[in-house]
Amino acid sequence: MDRVKDKIIVITGAASGLGLADATVLTREGAHVIMTDIDPEAGQTHANNLDATFIQQDVSEEASWQHLMAEVETRFGRLDGLVNNAGIAPIANIENTSTEIWRRVLSIHLDATFWGCQSAIKLMKHNGGGSIVNMSSTAALIGLGPYLAYSAAKGGIRSMTKSIAIHCRMEGLGIRCNSVHPGSISTPMVHTALKTLMGTDLMAEEDPEATRIAMGIGEPEDVANMVLYLLSDESKHVTGAEMVVDNGDTVI
Ligand SMILES: NC(=O)c1ccc[n+]([C@@H]2O[C@H](COP(=O)([O-])OP(=O)(O)OC[C@H]3O[C@@H](n4cnc5c(N)ncnc54)[C@H](O)[C@@H]3O)[C@@H](O)[C@H]2O)c1
Numbered sequence: 001m002d003r004v005k006d007k008i009i010v011i012t013g014a015a016s017g018l019g020l021a022d023a024t025v026l027t028r029e030g031a032h033v034i035m036t037d038i039d040p041e042a043g044q045t046h047a048n049n050l051d052a053t054f055i056q057q058d059v060s061e062e063a064s065w066q067h068l069m070a071e072v073e074t075r076f077g078r079l080d081g082l083v084n085n086a087g088i089a090p091i092a093n094i095e096n097t098s099t100e101i102w103r104r105v106l107s108i109h110l111d112a113t114f115w116g117c118q119s120a121i122k123l124m125k126h127n128g129g130g131s132i133v134n135m136s137s138t139a140a141l142i143g144l145g146p147y148l149a150y151s152a153a154k155g156g157i158r159s160m161t162k163s164i165a166i167h168c169r170m171e172g173l174g175i176r177c178n179s180v181h182p183g184s185i186s187t188p189m190v191h192t193a194l195k196t197l198m199g200t201d202l203m204a205e206e207d208p209e210a211t212r213i214a215m216g217i218g219e220p221e222d223v224a225n226m227v228l229y230l231l232s233d234e235s236k237h238v239t240g241a242e243m244v245v246d247n248g249d250t251v252i
Pocket of ligand 1: 012013014016017018019036037038057060086089135136138182183184185187189190
């Protein structure tokens with residue numbers, strides 16, 4: 001209990017899946033969480049249930065970051081953690097990815113993570129440090145054929161994270177920056193992928209839990225527990241690291 005007690009933490013894309021699991025675990029461990037999402041209804045409902053704060057945000061809009069950080073500073077006076085989690089995963093390979101899809105995916109993942117890190121560091125510097133977690137994917141490590149833009153964006157997030165970590169260390173900012181690389185985790189994003197690519201409707205299975213386990217798909221809390229560790233002071237010697245949460249998928 002209280003592993004992140006009284007920390008002020010922003011999570012993007014927190015109305016669903018991994019972001020929502022992060023918010024649930026971090027709140028339970030004593031943080032005050034600011035949940036942001038493009039979906040105001042789900043975001044506000046979940047924030048009310050968790051006694052968290054909700055702020056609507058489209059992470060691919062640069063101005064949304066200035067607005068968000070100004071709100072955080074005014075309401076809470078500081079920022080201890082940021083999880084750059086919001087994402088989309090359109091299925092499109094090198095032959096059928098349009099320029100529009102390419103730009104949209106890079107904007108939501110890569111531009112947003114850049115703006116998020118830059119604006120968070122500005123605020124975290126005031127209170128002598130903080131921890132940033134960038135949600136990447138095993139797609140950054142192996143490349144996924146049906147996900148061209150997504151693989152490129154997640155690879156960019158991986159190396160951007162290391163650049164930020166080293167800068168913060170060299171400047172003595174007390175800010176750590178790490179990336180998390182989940183394999184397949186049971187969220188709406190993966191349920192859509194399973195239906196489209198494999199014809200499997202996980203949630204319509206007679207026993208979805210047994211099927212999930214049989215297919216080697218993880219639970220959102222498996223990732224949230226890693227995020228919790230990286231935002232807590234337990235990981236004070238960990239920066240620039242790529243934390244893989246994939247049950248060994250990239251090893252075998
Ligand atoms: N589920 C997995 O297996 C898996 C694996 C590796 C990486 N990831 C990454 O984890 C993150 C969360 O994925 P998830 O599986 O929970 O997906 P999800 O679809 O359940 O949730 C994504 C959330 O992001 C929000 N969002 C989308 N576009 C946005 C925007 N422009 N601005 C703000 N919010 C926006 C959505 O409204 C949604 O609430 C993503 O970055 C994804 O790439 C997921």
